Amino acid sequence: MFLPLALLLFAAFAANVVLGSMGMGRFLGDVSEMLVLLAASITFVAAILKREAAEKNKNEQQH
Numbered sequence: 781m782f783l784p785l786a787l788l789l790f791a792a793f794a795a796n797v798v799l800g801s802m803g804m805g806r807f808l809g810d811v812s813e814m815l816v817l818l819a820a821s822i823t824f825v826a827a828i829l830k831r832e833a834a835e836k837n838k839n840e841q842q843h
Contacts, residue, residue: 782827789820 792808793816800806808816 782823782830786820786824786827789816789823793817793820 793813796806796808796813796816806813
């Protein structure tokens, strides 16, 4: 759940950067762009921690 959300948020950030660099207008301002990138980073870290916890539980159950 967290990884697809992180990908979606990062895609929105990247699309905003690409559109801004091409001069086609941005759909996010500076602060909202920063918040989207922050949210993408947080959800990515949450996904990684969730996967690590699942792997740790899997290894503990095997022993």
